[in-house]
Amino acid sequence: MGRRTVRGAVVAVVLCVAAGLGAGPGAGSAAVAAPGAYAYDFAEDARTVEGAASTTDAVGLEPGGTYRSTLPVNGRLYFRLALDATSNAYVSATAVPRQGTTVASSDGVKVAVQDADARSCSYDSTRFGASHSPHPVAAWASRTTDGETTACQGAGTYYVVVDRIDSAGSSSDDWDLELTYVSEPSLVDKVATTAPESSEAWDSASPDPLTGDAVRREGGAGFATAVPLGQGVWQDDIAPGRTLFYRVPVDWGQQLHAIAELGSSNAGSSGGGYVSSALVMSLYNPARGYVDDEGLVYNGSQSSAALDPLPPVSYANRYGVGDRTSGMRFAGSYYLVVHLAEQVTERFGAGPYGLTLRVQMSGTAQDAPGYLGQSVPRDTFAVTEQDREAAGGWTSGGVAGGTGSDGTDTGGGGDNAAMQVVAASGIGAGSLLVLMLGLWTLLARRRAGRA
Known part of the structure; x- marks a missing residue:
């Protein structure tokens, strides 16, 4: 009876753990988004920064960096770049309205790169469009040194300006913001x-x-x-x-x-x-x-x-x-x-x-x-x-x-990610099974010795 009791407990534990592993990460958790729920995956290594209301307090961005911030209603944010005289710099801003947000077709995000004298090197804007459905939209701006213009060619401090484009009747909620900064060498x-x-x-x-x-x-x-x-x-x-x-x-x-x-x-x-x-x-x-x-x-x-x-x-x-x-x-x-x-x-x-x-x-x-x-x-x-x-x-x-x-x-x-989860679950459950069966054998031998 003792052996059957130990073995039954071990098997029950193994089956429960295996079932949990097979369900995949987060299965059954309230944190898992329901089908159809709005979601956006930010980069795991994104550094959280606060956009400044003035160039004086602007936070510096590094080449290759990904950043997460918040874009307020009717907001304008400033970030700082330190650029050389040869490479091209590209900054993209992805605006992510939160779940339940109301947007108009003309709402969106605008990005510009400016020099220290407020001259625009480039700018771009992207809007939600005719669907009136909130979703991530991205716009980019750049400082390039391989063009025919003479503006924005020198080394020095530049600023990224991110504007939220709002219209009457839009939601008053803040939007999430993801920034990336990519540097391209010259030829x-x-x-x-x-x-x-x-x-x-x-x-x-x-x-x-x-x-x-x-x-x-x-x-x-x-x-x-x-x-x-x-x-x-x-x-x-x-x-x-x-x-x-x-x-x-x-x-x-x-x-x-x-x-x-x-x-x-x-x-x-x-x-x-x-x-x-x-x-x-x-x-x-x-x-x-x-x-x-x-x-x-x-x-x-x-x-x-x-x-x-x-x-x-x-x-x-x-x-x-x-x-x-x-x-x-x-x-x-x-x-x-x-x-x-x-x-x-x-x-x-x-x-x-x-x-x-x-x-x-x-x-x-x-x-x-x-x-x-x-x-x-x-x-x-x-x-x-x-x-x-x-x-x-x-x-x-x-x-x-x-x-x-x-x-x-x-x-x-x-x-397929699901196959990776299944494979990992099988390996994890198999290893646990071997461990638990070994424990069951040890306990059975000790009981037999005491008897």
């Missing part, structure tokens, strides 16, 4: 300061969309946790109010093509209604600079949106006009950010809804320009072998870690 030799024209230098026609079975890959909830995608057909679920982040490695000389498809709903289109700008797919470059976006109208039936043809990645694109050209100025991980408007719930239900992404790359990868040093963070403007393996896309020779013969994801560093 060994100067290049042409004219962007190539599409009619002369690159193919502006869209390729035929990819077909075939989709590979499931779940998007991240922020830039820092964006999930890698390569060329291929990818599938995910998205709930109204959610924003999903993916990153696609695009090398020098390559063109990115992307299509987002929102699947039909169980409610169908029988009601005759629709949601304008129900789903928006935005593209940001490796420095989190806005490049382009495309939205779709949804009436309950399947619908798709495709980015207009973009130029191949080229250093000279920075001299072009418009975000779609100047934003494609360096290689690296480009971010596809997909948002489904909250209003979809009112018309067609809480979902989640099926999302399909068709990602294609055209053009042959080329050598990088002759940089005089490394970017900070390192390899920000490059595509590494690790990036390609994690993306797990298709190649001209077939599947490269993207899909197996059964259609499952086999993408190297881009393995």
Whole structure:
């Protein structure tokens, strides 16, 4: 009886622990966001800083740093940069409205870099748009030394100015803010300061969309946790109010093509209604600079949106006009950010809804320009072998870690997070089982000895 009692207790403990491990981190916890809840993953290493109301008190930002702050209503914040006379500096600000916030289409965030005499080196703004649905939006500004202008060329102190764009009737709640600062070295030799024209230098026609079975890959909830995608057909679920982040490695000389498809709903289109700008797919470059976006109208039936043809990645694109050209100025991980408007719930239900992404790359990868040093963070403007393996896309020779013969994801560093949890759970439960069985044997022997 004693042996059975000990063994039963051990087995019960093992089963309970194994069940807890198999459930994954945070399972059953109230801290886990419910499906459809608004969420944003800030970088784990983000340093919390307080934006200043004046340049006099501005906090300094370091190259390669990621920072977290708060953007108040009708607020203007200042941060400080110490720049040399040769490198290019890019600062991106991601505004994250909190859950339950009310926003207007004209609300958004504006970023500028200014010199010590309040002259703007560059500025940019991004707004929430016609969906009226709160979601993360990012804008960037820069100080570059390779342009034709004479302003902002010298070494010295510069300031990042972040403005919150508010309209009447918007929420009075503060927004969260994430800042990144990336440094790009200058070139060994100067290049042409004219962007190539599409009619002369690159193919502006869209390729035929990819077909075939989709590979499931779940998007991240922020830039820092964006999930890698390569060329291929990818599938995910998205709930109204959610924003999903993916990153696609695009090398020098390559063109990115992307299509987002929102699947039909169980409610169908029988009601005759629709949601304008129900789903928006935005593209940001490796420095989190806005490049382009495309939205779709949804009436309950399947619908798709495709980015207009973009130029191949080229250093000279920075001299072009418009975000779609100047934003494609360096290689690296480009971010596809997909948002489904909250209003979809009112018309067609809480979902989640099926999302399909068709990602294609055209053009042959080329050598990088002759940089005089490394970017900070390192390899920000490059595509590494690790990036390609994690993306797990298709190649001209077939599947490269993207899909197996059964259609499952086999993408190297881009393995499904759930499988990693299951593997870790199995290892942890197995180790605990061996330990507990050993303890049971020891206790049984001691009881037998006493008897």
